[in-house]
Amino acid sequence: MTALTEPLAATATSSGRARRVALNPKILAGLAILALFALLTVAQPLLEATVWDGKANIYDPRFGFDTTIAHPSAPSATHWLGTSSLGRDVFSMLTYATRPTFLVALTAGSSIAALSLIFGSIAAYRRGWVDGFLSHLSDAMVLLPAMLAVFILGISRPNAEFGALHVGFTFGVIYGFGPAVATVRAAAMTVVAKPFMDAARVAGGGGGWIVTRHILPHLYAHAAVQAMIGATGAVIADAFLSFRSAVGEDVGFGMMVYDGIIWSSLMAGIAPVPWWIMVAGAGGITLLAAAFYLVGVGLREALDPRTRGVLR
Amino acid sequence: MIQTADRARPPRLPWFVAFLAKRLVWALVTLVIFLTAVFFFMQVWVPYSWATQFMVGGSSAFEAAREAAGLDRPLVEQYADFVLGLARGDLGTSFRGFPVADAMTDALPITLTVFIAGSVIGWVVGELLGRLGSWNRGRFSGAAISVAGVLSATIFPPFLVFLLVRWLRQPLLDAREAMGLPTDSLNLWRGALIGEAGAPTQGDVRWLVALGLSAALVVGLVVRSYGRRHQLALVEGLAIPAMLLGVGLGIWLSGLGAHAIDLLYRVEVAATTGRGTPALALFGIALISFGQVMLLMRAGMEAEGSEDYVLTGRAKGLTERAVRDRHVARNVMAPVLAGSFLTFPTVLAGMIIVEYELEMQGLSSVLFDAIEFQDIPVIMGVMVVLGLIGIGFRLVTDVTIASLDPRQRRGSA
Secondary structure, eight states: HHHHHHHHEEEEEESHHHHHHOHHHHHHHHHHHHHHHHHHHHHHHHHHHHEEEEETTHTTTTOOOOTOOOOSSSSSSSTTTOOOSSSSSHHHHHHHHHHHHHHHHHHHHHHHHHHHHHHHHHHHOOHHHHHHHHHHHHHHTTTTHHHHHHHHHHHHHTTTSSHHHHHHHHHHHHIIIIHHHHHHHHHHHHHTTTTHHHHHHHHTTOOHHHIIIHHHHHHHHHHHHHHHHHHHHHHHHHHHHHHHHOTTTOOOOHHHOOOOOHHHHHTTTTOOHHHHHHHHHHHHHHHHHHHHHHHHHHHHHHHGGGGGGOOO | OOOOGSSSSOOOHHHHHHHHHHHHHHHHHHHHHHHHHHHHIIIIOOOOOOGGGGGGHHHHHHHHHHHHHHTOOOHHHHHHHHHHHHHTTTOOTTTTTHHHHHHHHHHHHHHHHHHHHHHHHHHHHHHHHHHEEEEEESHHHHHHHHHHHHHHHSOOOOHHHHHHHHHHHHHHHHHHHTTTTTTTTHHHHHHHHTTTTEEEEEEEEEHHHHHHHHHHHHHHHHHHHHHHHOOOHHHHHHHHHHHHHHHHHHHIIIHHHHHHTTTOOOOOTOSSSSOOOHHHHHHHHHHHHHHHHHHHHHHHOOOTTHHHHHHHHHHHOHHHHHHIIIIHHHHHHHHHHHHHHHHHHHHHHHHOOOHHHHTTSSSHHHHHHHHHHOOOOHHHHHHHHHHHHHHHHHHHHHHHHHHHHHGGGGOOO
16 A cells, blocks of 8 residues: 555655645545455454354355354344345455455556556657547547446356456556546646756657656656546446346355345345345445545645645 | 728637537547447457357357347448448347337436436535535534545445435325325326327427426526626526426426426336336436535635635635635636546446436446347447437537636637
């Protein structure tokens, strides 16, 4: 997580920007939530090695089933967040589903950052027809919602065939060529117009040197904003895939919400609504998505030099 | 003193003629690139096709199905067919045998009504909350508005729908009982469908509502901004409600009466589970869409708040409200509009999920059914329609930005 703020700190023209990033309440809140989920990811193997040791038949997130009670059961001492309608332990599912969700966000975020940096800087540096083509392409890709593309490719296919990496990559490529390239290109345009670009050319710098040494460093932060906001969408898209088409042993946040909704509609008026499983699933999605979103929005605020005066 | 004809300039076209022409050319080029991207995404990236379900039947059945659907032809030829068909207004034929355009005209009025009305409500609420929130930062209300905005942007849409159905559906139905609306409202269109001469069909009525509502909202927004510019508080506040009332009155006077209001509660004669009502969908879409606008507005307001003219305004004794609404908010409008176009795809996907989960029989049902059936022409049709809506939205925002800010009128992207 610190890696996200590093490029920003490295390129800060003054310590002011680094301070604004470090003090932004949105970024801090987002990083705190991310740290919590990182802990949850680590908790799964730790718990399996200690508290749940030898009880895989009860606590396994995919096949566990507690034969001593009726399911779904409300939170209790033995099942901290209750159990699902299939008898799986909700806390175990929650920790288990966090890992692939991080993977989705990481894949989407890194492909968005890479694409927007490469094509944004090339468009701004080369201008002319290259820029014309790339900006028209990104205008067109903005019209193609990345989430829908993920649904078209992923609905009714099991995780083994269309898993976290596929979701993240599909989302990342389409979002990356669309809104991300559009934004980063716009930022690169203002960099290219600055006088130090002429100085770099006069000094005899080649294209590769100018792009990597003089343009890219100013774009890392903008690409990070896009990567974070894109990761938000990728997390929600992945959750909806899991909601619509989790089959067999697939475990995901969306599928937990589905489990609760389907149970409460089947048992309407007979059994109480199993809020614990829905809140665990939907809360996991929203908190994780909000964490990426907050970091992204906070970075954008910290980047805007005009917010300096009102920072509190 | 020689003020005569030779100094009079030739009459110039209004700025928006040249501006619109440039933007239309831009839209056309973008559309062609978009269509190409959609086509190759569907043909190359999507691993299935109608024919894959015949694979188990042996290669001869598979080949026959491919040939019947025209999938064995070279890709370039299929692409040319697709684009030329679109130029003629032909969206192609579904693998299930019906023209794609028919499915679209059936589904579009519902989607347009719900999406346009819902996102306009979301926009107005988001703009207002963003404006208030930025001036109340540090206070509890400012923080609460922030949390609500982030929740709106990141909530899991199916869960939101579950909550809406659980808590709001029954009160809405009770309200309808209390208003004494007819419970068999759709008898009217049902009679029309059987073939009562001269009666409007169900589709006609839906289009009427969708187009009437969109037109009223656009006119309402224009009148509202006029009122704001000329400081007519009454005009500003009443513009949108008055327009909506006008549409309602018009439909009432056209003899459809209470049945038209009841459209808000019911969509389909044969609706299966009856989970959703358009009123719920409007509410859900407004909730999904207000957050992004609110956060953009708020960030813009906060950035603008440190400008010198704010200090000047305060120094000359303007009220905080006047500084906020008449000075800062207006300057923020253009970047917020431009930014909202980039968040448009994400918000749109959320709206589609909400509409689908409420079983509205709109574009989302067509799309998700088509995905289940591996019906590529219909999926492509939906993408094309969404792309056209997006381009239309972009043109409207561009023209709005240009009319707000004369610097933007040269028409470059």
